[in-house]
Structure formats: structure tokens, C-alpha cells
Amino acid sequence: MAGITTHVLDTDRGRPAAGVRIDFSVLDNGQWRLVKSVVTNADGRTDAPILPADKAETGQYQLEFHVEPYFKARSGTSEADIFIDNPVVRFAVFDAKQHYHVPMLCAPSSFTTYRGS
Amino acid sequence: MDHLPDRYVLTRRGLVATGLGAAAAASTGAALAQGTPAPAGAPAKPGTLNTAPVSQAGLSPRLTMHAIDNFHGTPGAGMVCDLAMHDGEGYRLLKTVTTAPSGRTAEPLLVDDAFKAGRYELVMHFEAYFATFGVKLPSPNFLSLVPIRFQIRDAGQRHHLPVLFTPWGYSYYRGS
Numbered sequence: 052m053a054g055i056t057t058h059v060l061d062t063d064r065g066r067p068a069a070g071v072r073i074d075f076s077v078l079d080n081g082q083w084r085l086v087k088s089v090v091t092n093a094d095g096r097t098d099a100p101i102l103p104a105d106k107a108e109t110g111q112y113q114l115e116f117h118v119e120p121y122f123k124a125r126s127g128t129s130e131a132d133i134f135i136d137n138p139v140v141r142f143a144v145f146d147a148k149q150h151y152h153v154p155m156l157c158a159p160s161s162f163t164t165y166r167g168s
Numbered sequence: 169m170d171h172l173p174d175r176y177v178l179t180r181r182g183l184v185a186t187g188l189g190a191a192a193a194a195s196t197g198a199a200l201a202q203g204t205p206a207p208a209g210a211p212a213k214p215g216t217l218n219t220a221p222v223s224q225a226g227l228s229p230r231l232t233m234h235a236i237d238n239f240h241g242t243p244g245a246g247m248v249c250d251l252a253m254h255d256g257e258g259y260r261l262l263k264t265v266t267t268a269p270s271g272r273t274a275e276p277l278l279v280d281d282a283f284k285a286g287r288y289e290l291v292m293h294f295e296a297y298f299a300t301f302g303v304k305l306p307s308p309n310f311l312s313l314v315p316i317r318f319q320i321r322d323a324g325q326r327h328h329l330p331v332l333f334t335p336w337g338y339s340y341y342r343g344s
Contacts, residue, residue: 131322133319135317135318135340136288136318141311141312142310143308143309143311145306145308145309151310158341160341160342162340162341164338166336
């Protein structure tokens, strides 16, 4: 299946990060244009693909993960320990027939992303 | 992963290992000239790993970084990085630096009076970095200009920012 999906995991607690807002944007004439905002479900995924297969096209895309409110709302986390700042991942869809799974693994002081499957 | 053999043929490092470095360097250089230009001062090949880890324990408050190339298993030498600070409206460029052979910068990114609490963004030029070494990747690559966003809440503390990267992913954290 083509398109873009994500999965937000709280590697500090070893569980999905639910309720994280994700802003999805596309590079449009040199400017980032917001396409939509979605919120992760109980499994840390979005109910629907970020970019469905029938809308897949090549281009530069951006996912902004609003994890700071998530960490602040989480019990037992000191605000002083939050080092990452709403990570932004910018990536290219270079072949619209392929699928792009872009997970984000986060903790208050670390962030990891990669092309997943 | 069917591009792996090509990748190694194309890297100078691989060619040097088979004794063909001198002849290949010229042709690789010509091929690279058509792609993304190498940043000024970029090394001719991926860095080598011949130093012990560096401890910064006890140093004064500062912001330092370390680029680690998990694709070649070397320090990320010659990586161009743009450091910006959020001024309330957007990120304002403070400086552009290029990592040294150690994958670190010659001077701290910020130190003394320049080291202030705030929201920062370090944009790392991944695509140019891998192009320098002739790594064969899609164009545009999955990752090209990579923003690393972090916060300094207490400028009285030393902050270290390691970034571990490949063409297909990266990781960063508050280091030591």
C-alpha cells in the first residue's frame, strides 16, 4: 500500500503514546502548508493513514509531533527533564508507489525516527 | 537492500581497501561534481575511528554536539549544520558550522554569554553529507535537510547533543 503512516511510541514507559497531536504538512512552492492535524489513538497510531494511498504523490512532507503536552500531562515527569522540543521530521516521498512508514520513538530527552515498515 | 553492492563500489573507502583508490578517486570526484557540491573543508572520505571517547565532565556550561555516522561506522565528519534559536516568531539563524574529523565541532556551538536558555533547531545537511562520499541514494533522498529541535531550560547546565544518523533514520538525545 502506498501513502504515509506513523506510530508514536513512548520508549521511556515502553508503551504507545496516545493523544499526541501530529501536524502533517507538504512543501508547496517553498512553503510548508498544513494539510491536516490528527491525534494518535490508544495504539499510538492514527485511525486513518496520514496520507492515503489514493492521494500519494512525490514531494517533501513534514510531520510535527506535539509531544511536549503529552510528556507534561504524563504523571511523574519533571518539566525540567524535557529536552526534545516537538520533533519535526521532514522527508521525501521519492516514489509514490512505495509506502512510507515514519515511526517516532520518544522519551523526554531522546527522539528517534527512521523509514520503517 | 539490492543497492548495497553498488554503494560499496562507489565509496572511495571501499575502493581504497581494494587498492584502486587513486584511479577511482578521480572518476568518483568527477561524478560527484555533477551532484550536490561538497561543503568547503569536507573530508575526502568518511572519517576514521582512531580516538578514544572524549569526556566533557567538569567543563563549564555549554552546548556541544557530536555527529555519528551509523552508516559507515565512523564520526560524521564534514557535516554542515545550521544552528538557529527561536525568537518567538520563528527560528533565527545563529551560525553555520561544519563538523571536524572527530564528528564534533572545533568550538562549542554555544558557550559563555552566548549560551542561553531557549528553543533551538540544528538543521543538518544529510543529503550533501552522503553525496560527498558517493553514497548511492534515491533523489531526492528520504532525508535531506534534517531539523533537530531541542530546548535548553537551564543554561547553567552543560548540554551535549549527539546525533546518530544513517540516510534512512536518525536519533538524538541529551548526552553527556
